[in-house]
Amino acid sequence: MDNNLFKPGERVAVAASGGKDSTVLAYVMSELNRRHNYGLDLFLLSVDEGITGYRDDSLETVKRNEIEYGLPLKVVSYKDLYGWTMDEIVKTIGLKNNCTFCGVFRRQALDRGAALLKADKLVTGHNADDIAETVLLNILRGDIARLSRCTFITTGEDGPIPRCKPFKYTYEKEIVMYAYFKKLDYFSTECIYSPNAYRGFAREFIKDLERMRPRAILDIIRSGENFRTATSTKMPEQGTCERCGYISSQKLCKACLLLEGLNRGLPKLGIGRARGTNGLNKRVEQRNLRSERTGSNIESKQCGTLDF
Amino acid sequence: MQLTLEFGGGLELLCQSSKIHNVDVKPNPGEDKLTMRDLLAWVKSNLIKERPEMFMKGDSVRPGLLVLVNDCDWELCGSLDTELEEKDVVVFYLYLAWWLASVCRVTTSVEFISPYILSTVLPIVQSLVAGVCD
Numbered sequence: 168m169d170n171n172l173f174k175p176g177e178r179v180a181v182a183a184s185g186g187k188d189s190t191v192l193a194y195v196m197s198e199l200n201r202r203h204n205y206g207l208d209l210f211l212l213s214v215d216e217g218i219t220g221y222r223d224d225s226l227e228t229v230k231r232n233e234i235e236y237g238l239p240l241k242v243v244s245y246k247d248l249y250g251w252t253m254d255e256i257v258k259t260i261g262l263k264n265n266c267t268f269c270g271v272f273r274r275q276a277l278d279r280g281a282a283l284l285k286a287d288k289l290v291t292g293h294n295a296d297d298i299a300e301t302v303l304l305n306i307l308r309g310d311i312a313r314l315s316r317c318t319f320i321t322t323g324e325d326g327p328i329p330r331c332k333p334f335k336y337t338y339e340k341e342i343v344m345y346a347y348f349k350k351l352d353y354f355s356t357e358c359i360y361s362p363n364a365y366r367g368f369a370r371e372f373i374k375d376l377e378r379m380r381p382r383a384i385l386d387i388i389r390s391g392e393n394f395r396t397a398t399s400t401k402m403p404e405q406g407t408c409e410r411c412g413y414i415s416s417q418k419l420c421k422a423c424l425l426l427e428g429l430n431r432g433l434p435k436l437g438i439g440r441a442r443g444t445n446g447l448n449k450r451v452e453q454r455n456l457r458s459e460r461t462g463s464n465i466e467s468k469q470c471g472t473l474d475f
Numbered sequence: 476m477q478l479t480l481e482f483g484g485g486l487e488l489l490c491q492s493s494k495i496h497n498v499d500v501k502p503n504p505g506e507d508k509l510t511m512r513d514l515l516a517w518v519k520s521n522l523i524k525e526r527p528e529m530f531m532k533g534d535s536v537r538p539g540l541l542v543l544v545n546d547c548d549w550e551l552c553g554s555l556d557t558e559l560e561e562k563d564v565v566v567f568y569l570y571l572a573w574w575l576a577s578v579c580r581v582t583t584s585v586e587f588i589s590p591y592i593l594s595t596v597l598p599i600v601q602s603l604v605a606g607v608c609d
Contacts, residue, residue, distance in 0.1 A: 187570065306599060343541055343570040344548065355484055355570070374538030374571070376604065383604050390603040
């Protein structure tokens, strides 16, 4: 309530994957909308990444949700937007770094879908555990820019579609219990490509912490919110992508960069750190140089100083 | 003691694909009460036919497993020391990914971070977890 997430009459797109978080989100939003007359126009928005055996099943769940909650559904697919499905991408790049591609593409896909629906806002089902993992991941990667943004309950307010996370303070356990007792219909299998994700390690750590001191999760989010960066730190500036006009801090947005890499047969393009604004040429150079070097290459980067 | 045990979220695959088990569990000799701790040990040895690490970690259930005793979160009833009574219904519901429980991941989660980064990042993480503005 204190965060003033919504105003009456807004068109809100609910990002639905068929999993427990998005199903509970859709249920709670439609219930509260009905009960308290928020006056919100709700839609379900789903992304088809083209992962056979996983996404096609969860999409069936979303279609059932569409009927159960009476919310219109729109599905956007990677094939239509980018010309690549996740299965094809994994065949090209191997089993590492898949989540980078999927995550970047999904964010854009959700924004494009929401724009097609003429939505004012997008809500996602990220829960407290997810936000705590993200804070931890950004610390481990030294990503200051993302660290300052990841704990906001609404992000991208100056961009095309603001994105909210109403479940920011809700524990995953609470969501599961709610879904269990309300007997909500959701899809509970994880993505088949996720075992190799870096996030898994953060998640394991968070879960062990929760076991010992459950408040640790909320504490991590609180700490993330209260980080201050030194004013002398150089932060990336927000501009627009040259190719597609999407928000970007580099010349080409991440999605265009990754796509370029895929289409040119350079799967490592856009993965890892690229110094300078011309990541494209740098990456090709580095690839040529790396074949001459034999030693290991530890890419450590200092984004700026932490001041807290 | 007659109890009904339910397994969900994929856990039933560890117990021969049967979601509901009506069991008769006897308390340990010398005791007249049955606690969750005893029940967990009993389930692990009698009902879980494969991959016990998906069910238990140490002497408690693995993280990501919801345990309900008569539709009440077991942490409110005393966790491992919850005393069970006749005709109680215990639900074990797995809500976190299957792959997370694999043994090699559990032990290598810290090794993944290089020692250099660990020495600088660990104090930050410790203060982060403590809650800076507590």
